[in-house]
Amino acid sequence: MGEVSDPPVTLRTLADRLGLHVSTVSRVLHAKPGETQRAASSATIRRVRKLADELGYRPNPHASSLRTKRSNLVAVLVPRLSDTVLAAICEGIEEAAGERGLSTIITSTKDVPALRRARAELALGQRVDGIIFGDAVVDGALLAEISARGTPFVLVNRRAAGYPAVTCDDYVGGRMVADHLLGLGHTDVAVVAGRPYASTGIDRAQGFLDAYADAGIELPTHRFTHCAFDERGGHEATARLLDQATRPPSAVFAVTDAAALGAVGALRDRGIRVGTDIAVAGFGDTAIAAELPVPLTTVRSPMHRIGRIGLELLGELLRGGQVASRRLRPELVIRESTTSARPRP
Amino acid sequence: MGEVSDPPVTLRTLADRLGLHVSTVSRVLHAKPGETQRAASSATIRRVRKLADELGYRPNPHASSLRTKRSNLVAVLVPRLSDTVLAAICEGIEEAAGERGLSTIITSTKDVPALRRARAELALGQRVDGIIFGDAVVDGALLAEISARGTPFVLVNRRAAGYPAVTCDDYVGGRMVADHLLGLGHTDVAVVAGRPYASTGIDRAQGFLDAYADAGIELPTHRFTHCAFDERGGHEATARLLDQATRPPSAVFAVTDAAALGAVGALRDRGIRVGTDIAVAGFGDTAIAAELPVPLTTVRSPMHRIGRIGLELLGELLRGGQVASRRLRPELVIRESTTSARPRP
DNA sequence: CTGAAAGCGCTTACAG
DNA sequence: CTGAAAGCGCTTACAG
16 A cells, blocks of 8 residues: 655665665565575565565656566557457456556557557557557558567457467358358348458358358348448448348348347338348357347357457567467357248248 | 667667757757747757658657656546446547547456456556546545545546546436336336446436335335346346246336346346337447337437546646536437336236 | 756666 | 666756
8 A cells, every 4th residue: 555645655765764775675676486585685675575565665667667678568459449349358358468467558449540550659659568459450551560660469359461360260150150041041141241351250251151152052242241340330231231132131140249239220120020030140149149139149259268368479479489370269159030030931 | 650670769869860969859859839949940940850750759658757757648447348338438538538648548347346456556556647437436435545645536437425527417317217117107117226336326226216206106125126237237137126026017227228138138038028018228328229129218328428528527637627527418218118018007 | 049967766787 | 695887768947
């Protein structure tokens, strides 16, 4: 516990009070168990620690960082915090960061290139030790620049151009959904595909399309549309899909749960009953999926773990190590939104 | 754009190359438009700026902070990032922070007192200029300590013990829901009340109860239960409410949209149809509300603005000013989850 | 208009 | 076992 707020307690404060040199105090306070010996005599160590405790000494991180060139700060860029998936990933990152004495500076870039760049610059300017990008664009243009500047980074959720990334195996997840729907006999399906520049949407949709192609079914263009990953995006995309075709598909695959919920809303607006008239599947298994009146079939993506592992990889990089991308296994969660609907004959 | 990554560009780099003293360079780079005159001659200013641009000079924030005792860092403590409401508030905070050159360090404390304390200590140790608490407990015990330590702070979303807070007028919002349900003739209602230590839940529930009391209706204890604010909390609480009573209420008010969705799930499990057999209302008007198969009546809370204003107030505090709490006006959003259900006669 | 000095609080090899 | 020095990169009154 700190005491008064007026005279900040510094190494000097401690050194003066103890009749020691600041360097001695510093050494003691840094000594890791094991190398305690060379820091000072055990008596001195005890005295120093005691007073530091009493006065509530907290090292000034700016001073340390200035000397050591390490800030213990990690920047996390995400498209939006209000995206549950990213929020869960951030929680995983933060948890793992806390365990390592790192602090995270999380910022939303809204998938706006100029913002992404500005935030990355800001992070670099802040001398963060590393960056976690949750908002990578698949071509990785900005990343090439950051890479050249030398600050270590990893990607989470979205992969890009060979940089180390921790993702769900989105392609396989997309295939799982397709195989499930194929197994139920759905031949006329539509895809609410998300953004064309994010690997999540791309891979999920591609896995889905490939599985259908393997079954000899090519989706016509009017059964496939890009959109924002959120509720509104899914709603608008689904409305478009429905308006463009003479009749609705028998199933819709939305590449995120949020978009799937948007699809639910759009279908409702047209009196099409999810789970009865049409099958709907999402991706993520966020909290809403299991609570909907007709529970949502979806693909469970280990969001929290993606964040954790992302930070662990970055940690490895900061220690000078090498890391390889990780692709975590998805799991199909079957619920009534697909099982209670019959495909059209 | 920065260039190479090897030799970091410092004031010294610039000064040496230009044959100037670092202090002159520093002055120039700090000169705000208007007081440019006293920094250096306009020729010098031009030269300095040009070179700084070319070399991609970025002031080392650790060095500045060490000198100025200002970190331009603001800590934000929230119960959980995965709570949409808090995420939206964080986005508002971040947006306003960006405009002021402040960076935000956001961390989740999960409503665990030990974590809350640890994170607050961490923030203080990091020498943040100020703190925004989104996880305040109504008694404000920790806040009293922080206050004594002298770091400015404001609360968002939840108020506590007279500290400056930016909230939705939760009490009024709770009343709005009650008046709406009363108007529809609901006399047997239940409350999914959230956590007993957070002002959001307390005030929303109290407003609701008071309005019912004003109408001469006291809720029996088996129609009121506390719970976590999320989907699972709402689900479990609703299950409890239903199990404890011989028959279901004709309406349920959940103090968050997430909990309301959980209620929807629990009702579904028992075959009780929302909007037909029972009315359900939430609070927040998060993105899910409008998309549900039976759209959710809820209270719109200006989450983004709460965050923005929170940061603005903190900014005022950092400038040495005084601030007063703000209570923003809620708005009832009526949808079918309440209007299509008939109260039991 | 520009320079020189002092100092923010720390860390780290180096002496002794 | 402990001290002294140097220096991280910046800012800010103060001289001149």
